[in-house]
Amino acid sequence: MSDPLFLAVDVGTGSVRAALVDARGKILEIAAREHEQIVPAFGWAEQRPLDWWEGAQASIRTVLDRRQGARDRISAICVCGQMHGLVLLSDGGELTRDTAPLWNDKRTIHLVQHFEAENTPETYLSESGNTPTPAWPGFKLQWVRDNDPAAYARSAVAVMPKDYINFRLTGEIAMDTGDASCTFLMNPQRYAWSTEMVERMGLDAAKLPPIRTPLEILGHVTQEAARQTGLRAGTPVLVGAADYPAALLGSGACRPGIGSDSTGTGAIVTAISEKPILDPEISNVATIEGNWAPFVLLETGGDGMRWARRALHEGNASYDEIVARAARAPAGCDALLFMPFLTGERLGQHRNARAQFFGIGAAHEMEHLDRAILEGIAFAMARHIRIMEQASGKPLERIVAAGGGARTELWLKIKASVFDIPILVPQEPECGIVGCAAMAATAIGDFTRVEEAADRFVAYGSEIGPDPAWADVYRRTQPVFDKLYLNSQALYDDLEALSAAARPAHG
Numbered sequence: 001m002s003d004p005l006f007l008a009v010d011v012g013t014g015s016v017r018a019a020l021v022d023a024r025g026k027i028l029e030i031a032a033r034e035h036e037q038i039v040p041a042f043g044w045a046e047q048r049p050l051d052w053w054e055g056a057q058a059s060i061r062t063v064l065d066r067r068q069g070a071r072d073r074i075s076a077i078c079v080c081g082q083m084h085g086l087v088l089l090s091d092g093g094e095l096t097r098d099t100a101p102l103w104n105d106k107r108t109i110h111l112v113q114h115f116e117a118e119n120t121p122e123t124y125l126s127e128s129g130n131t132p133t134p135a136w137p138g139f140k141l142q143w144v145r146d147n148d149p150a151a152y153a154r155s156a157v158a159v160m161p162k163d164y165i166n167f168r169l170t171g172e173i174a175m176d177t178g179d180a181s182c183t184f185l186m187n188p189q190r191y192a193w194s195t196e197m198v199e200r201m202g203l204d205a206a207k208l209p210p211i212r213t214p215l216e217i218l219g220h221v222t223q224e225a226a227r228q229t230g231l232r233a234g235t236p237v238l239v240g241a242a243d244y245p246a247a248l249l250g251s252g253a254c255r256p257g258i259g260s261d262s263t264g265t266g267a268i269v270t271a272i273s274e275k276p277i278l279d280p281e282i283s284n285v286a287t288i289e290g291n292w293a294p295f296v297l298l299e300t301g302g303d304g305m306r307w308a309r310r311a312l313h314e315g316n317a318s319y320d321e322i323v324a325r326a327a328r329a330p331a332g333c334d335a336l337l338f339m340p341f342l343t344g345e346r347l348g349q350h351r352n353a354r355a356q357f358f359g360i361g362a363a364h365e366m367e368h369l370d371r372a373i374l375e376g377i378a379f380a381m382a383r384h385i386r387i388m389e390q391a392s393g394k395p396l397e398r399i400v401a402a403g404g405g406a407r408t409e410l411w412l413k414i415k416a417s418v419f420d421i422p423i424l425v426p427q428e429p430e431c432g433i434v435g436c437a438a439m440a441a442t443a444i445g446d447f448t449r450v451e452e453a454a455d456r457f458v459a460y461g462s463e464i465g466p467d468p469a470w471a472d473v474y475r476r477t478q479p480v481f482d483k484l485y486l487n488s489q490a491l492y493d494d495l496e497a498l499s500a501a502a503r504p505a506h507g
Contacts, residue, residue: 004075004444007063007231008436009056010243011081011161013037013047013102016055019430020063020070021437023446025457027430029070031062038099043106046099049087049164056165060229071232076444077169077221078238078436080246081162083182083285086140088155093167096154100161101140108139115139119200125278127196129181129188133283138184141203157209162240169229170219170237174212178242181286186211188276188284188292214241214288215443215450238443241288243432244268244295249288250435251400251426252458254451256291259385259396261415261423263405267301269381270294271388271396279391281384288439289450294392296384300340300355302404304373307342312369323410326371331417331470332477333368335359337484338376354495358484374411375474378418379481385419398422398463402431409464417470418478427461434458 005028006021014037019030033055038046064070084103088096101107112132121131130136137158145152159167160179167173180186180193185203187194191211198205212218218239226233241249244262253260253272260270270293276284277294285293300307305319313322341353357372389395401423405411416423428434438453447453 002069002073005067005070005073006437006440007060007074007077008433008440009060009077009079009165010246010432010436011052011056011079011165012243013082013104016052016059017433018056018059018063019433020067020074021433023441025434025437025441025453027428027433029063029066030430030433031059031066033058037102041107043109045102045105047085047102048098049095049100049161050098052161052165053168056168057229060231064230071230074232074235076236076238076440077231078440078443079162079165079169079240080243080432080436081160081165081240083160083179083242083244084135084137084140085161086137086144087159087161087164088144088151089157089159089164089167089173090154091156093171096151097144097148101143103135105140106134108134108143111139111142115201121280124197124200125280126189127187127194128184129186129276129278129284130184131280131283132184136182136184138197138201138203141207142201145203155207158207159209160242162242163209166218166237166240169221169225169231171222172219173209174218174239175209176214176239176241177211177286178214178245178288180211181284182242188286191286212239214239214245215439217443236443238439241435241439242285245285245287245293246435246439247402247431248272248293248435249438249450249454250428250431250433250458251402252424252454252460253400254287254289254291254454256392256394257397259399259421260293261381261399261401261405262403263301263401263411264403265301265303265306267298267377267381267405268295269298269384271385271392273388273392273394275392277388277391279387281387282391288435294388296381296388298340298377298380300342301377303342304340304377308370308373312366322370323408325367326374327410329367329371331414331467332473333372333375334361334364336361336364336368336372337379337477337481338369338372339484339488340373340376340380353489353492356488374414375418376481378411378415379474379478380485381415382418382478383482383485396421398424400424400426402426402429412464413467414470416464417466418474420466420471420475422466423464424460425462425464427459
């Protein structure tokens with residue numbers, strides 16, 4: 001008999017991808033079907049769950065067609081997916097709303113602000129594990145209750161994107177601990193829905209699905225799903241995971257003392273911990289292996305370089321050219337600092353934060369500004385790393401880099417030197433797919449623990465260590481950055497007032 005395969009499905013914001021992975025964790029085939037993001041109003045972002053299911057069918061059929069006999073070799077299926085998208089289903093499993101608000105949908109901001117005005121962090125952090133943000137599905141459910149009461153009344157259950165694909169595959173409904181932990185409705189100590197948070201937010205607890213662990217077998221592919229996808233009926237399907245915990249596992253970041261830097265448009269910095277860190281500046285997600293991943297999301301990560309290319313170079317320089325120019329500037333940029341808040345901050349009292357260059361002198365040139373942007377994002381990440389280390393009492397030993405930022409060697413060296421921590425880069429960039437395969441392999445008994453599967457499946461292409469001379473400069477610069485961060489907060493409301501006063505003149 002041929003070697004068994006695992007099928008991984010990743011429901012992303014831009015596409016649904018399916019991949020066949022062998023028993024050694026190697027991706028053999030991968031296919032994607034793109035779907036659009038709908039923006040019906042400023043700050044809104046939606047997608048159609050039916051588009052996800054169509055994408056899953058198409059991408060699964062594509063990989064099965066490419067590999068002869070694959071259908072009968074798949075021993076387990078694991079789905080991961082974008083977090084926080086609210087999908088509402090009726091008793092009969094029909095969508096009660098055609099679209100689902102996504103992780104980046106901001107329509108609930110007034111509900112978040114109202115909650116913050118009525119509640120102090122010490123009254124909800126231990127029950128929710130998180131700080132309020134428009135991303136959390138709990139606030140999205142409030143919005144539907146208030147703005148589409150008919151759909152709210154018809155809805156029997158609220159699930160996340162990957163849960164909808166699982167439902168279409170198996171007919172079964174559940175939410176994993178990772179997705180549930182970021183609803184703002186799960187008690188992090190008990191891994192159960194918080195009656196206190198549900199009541200505080202005026203929601204119906206009956207609409208919340210069972211919470212199950214990611215490695216459990218949720219159900220099996222139904223005859224109807226087999227007909228639609230080409231899969232073999234009866235193939236086991238795991239509960240699965242949110243995409244970020246799956247990617248953490250698939251990058252090898254699955255033990256306390258290991259951190260993760262996922263830099264794309266934004267930047268997520270994570271420190272694996274045995275417990276959540278209850279701090280207003282930190283979010284927490286439950287991990288697949290049973291730990292927690294306290295994390296901070298900077299709205300400006302790779303987007304800082306995109307802004308530099310447009311605003312400083314008028315679109316005439318490539319990213320490689322900007323990085324090459326930045327490499328000519330010295331570490332610390334001759335005391336030039338950049339505060340990387342081009343689109344504000346995700347959490348806290350200063351979501352209206354602004355970016356700034358501080359310390360410009362006559363001797364500074366464009367190369368200093370380019371490098372200062374890379375360094376400023378690293379300093380902002382380091383500030384949060386120290387907060388997480390102090391709260392957990394465990395310093396990070398190494399950081400695993402993923403996302404587009406992992407391809408820029410200068411930036412990795414800057415980060416390693418600012419953090420004073422070595423950075424590892426996985427050979428396989430499809431970390432979510434690898435994480436799904438590691439989960440599936442553990443679920444069928446190939447490994448005793450999912451960490452063992454990650455050890456076997458994940459290999460690293462390079463390790464970037466701190467540059468001692470740079471680290472010395474950055475060690476002196478970080479306190480200045482931190483002081484500038486705190487002192488600038490007194491001016492953000494003033495800047496917002498100036499900006500508001502100026503708008504009529506432009507319009």
